[in-house]
Amino acid sequence: MIQLNVNGKTHQVDVEPDTPLLWALRDTLLLTGTKYGCGQALCGACTVHVDGSPLRSCTTPVSAVIGRKITTIEAIDANRVGKAVQEAWRKLDVVQCGYCQSGQIMSAVALLTKNRKPSDADIDNAMSGNLCRCATYVRIRAAIHEAAKALG
């Protein structure tokens, strides 16, 4: 049994220590908002926060996050920045297929938490590891600015 702190709750998960956090979240805890896209930290769809920093859960074994605070898309609205980002995403209708958007939002929240007024270049830097095959990038950029404005 491995003990994980996810979205403020403690869970016992019966998986091997080398199991990527992604699969423990999805298959064991049934928190399916965090997505599998590549398994190699190449696309960002699996991004979660660990102690407030973005992390690719597909290449992070559960053994590496014991005792750390894991936040997933399901709980991001508990945080003021998270809520602002979700609202901006909805206002501008950023999503298309939506599969990568949990990861996009987690990365955007991490960016805005550190940098309340990111420039386009800051956005490009922070978000370059989050691929979107629908290429919703124009609106992702706009929505991050929109959320920054809303956060004041």
Next chain:
Amino acid sequence: MSEFAIENLSRRNFLQGSAGLTLGFCLPALATAAGGPGKAADGIVGASNFEPNAFLRIGADNTVTVFSKHLEMGQGTYTGLATIVADELDADWKTVRVEAAAADAKRYNNLLWGPAQGTGGSTAMANSWEQMRKAGAAGRAMLVSAAALKWNVQASEISVRDGVVRHAATKRSATFGQLAALAAAQAVPGEVTLKDPKDFRLIGKQANRKDSVDKTNGKAQFTQDVHLPGMLVALVAHPPRFGATVKSFDAGRAKAVRGVVDVVQIPQGVAVLAKDTWSAKKGRDALGVSWDESAAFKLGSDDILAQYKELAKTPGLVAKQIGDSTAAFTKAAKVVRASFDFPYLAHAAMEPMNCVIRLTADGCEVWNGEQMHTGDQYALAALFGLKVEQVKINTLYAGGSFGRRASKDSDYVLEAAQIVKAIAGKAPVKLVWLREDDMRAGYFRPLFHHAMEAALDGSGNITAWRHRLVGQSIVAGSPFEKMLVKDGVDAVSVEGAANLPYAIPNLTVELHTPTNIMVPVLWWRSVGSSHTAYSTETFFDELAAAAGKDPVALRLELLAEHPRHAGVLKLAAEKAGWGTTLKSGKAGERRGRGIAVHESFNSYVAQVAEVTVKADGTIKVDRVVCAVDCGVAINPDNIRAQVEGSVGFALSAALHGEITLREGRVEQGNFDSYPSLHIGEMPAVEVHIVASTKAPTGIGEPGVPSVAPAVANAIAAATGKRCYRLPFRPADLLA
């Protein structure tokens, strides 16, 4: 594989004439159709709900549910269809929700495909426009009848707005929900009056996406997210080459992995079933499969291309013939020749292919981002020995598709089914493809080679155009063959080439369709136009340069018979400032502007690209200005979104996309070797929509084809160098 065939008009015939939709829509029959759509069997439809037809349900709680017969894979179909229904119904947009319709070709066929349900070819809005308007209008009429009866007033005195029915003279009003039960008892109108377009309140206006909330909080359900009680996750070891078969494997080693439950051989390879995905992966890693590759396909991309180049030296089957090209070439003052190479491309949807299937007491049940409902029903029915109607499909959101889930032969769905069959249905199975499985499975956009030549007279007029294409047929051997192959010519191989819009007096388009290549191929967003727009529009640009003419002026001169092409071309050129001087770049940077125009799926798009080419040949696309004519703009913001996304999708392929084979093995596997456009490479995009009263056509694909040629023409303007192969190679563009 079965008697299932798509047998309707070709896509191209549709709308070129009178836009005469053959409506299979029959209100009385639909109103009584077995229990109505969706979850009727689960008892959710109660007496207080109102279902005027198969597309609409109004609940006592005022909720308006629109049933979408089409897959939502990002293209905005759920929102578009709901926009149409809600407008004619005069519903309150906030109370409108969308559910996937059941798989049932009788009620939910694609009207452009005949008796088949499915999504593709950018047909959702085109085939549903009248059907959804009538669905909404019928519902409205029945609500009005109910109110007239209840209040004992004339129906003609009743108005409806935002989900409320009113009688002004007596100041009475009722919500849809309050009238639902009574409305359900009203006669279904035989004919309905549709709104005058000037009265549209949602169509052509702002109606936000219906899936934005669930796709931003983790709740949206994709196939990957399905968990059923007792379900096993299956990963399959696939052959390393197309056509290889299993020789041996070590099931024991796989079963020794904790969580692995079973190992079965299926026609597609060896499946490892486990309680979770990671255990299945570890089990598969332990299998140690050895393969019999004696009959496998062993050519590389270079071999294939070399074969195609040889074929291109000989005449192919004639796809289009106007005038006498041979005579025109003998009289030419100048002949320009070029050839083009297009690679295999993977769809690489963010959600790799997957499918959940379980056998039930009365058939089988499927969970899938379902794009080919009827085809998959037939394929599964044949495999399991069921009737088609015993195959129940739950359509979930698809995490992208770009054509991939519109499988012509149910490939991945049948793979899941074979696993279920091999374990005799003892557990529900979720087949999961990892990224590498998805990228190496084939079903690529086919590799193509085009050879082109054109004759110019002494004044620089284009007197003849000869275009020879070589590439695999997508539809051969599939249920689409009957609809799309005529006299050996696959219409989708030459779409965008055989219907070249320019007034050139002598035109010859020929096709070679090699049949010795075992690489599975499939439609990839914009299909034939994904290569034909590039060759035709870059070659045209080259001819304009050879004739010393402005590329926009020459296009307009030859598009007199094609006002919609000309319309978008002019609009894009004007908005982009065509003819003005482009701001120069930094030292060593070369900048240029290029244009292209293309019609696909009866929608017209022109794009102007502005690019910067650095000294090392790397390309930055700075801005793309788009003009779009897709008839009535049902949901303008979604049209803008689709075209923005199309620019990025097309650029991803043009800058990076290439699947290569070495001795039959696919060399790429993940986003490191098959890079996808990232946010820093995304240009500024402007989308301008032509105001139109013509019947609406699609926008999921038509934004793609002219992006790469516009960029290539901009590169040529910047560097003087023409790009004859995709993706662009910086080494070709060194200063």
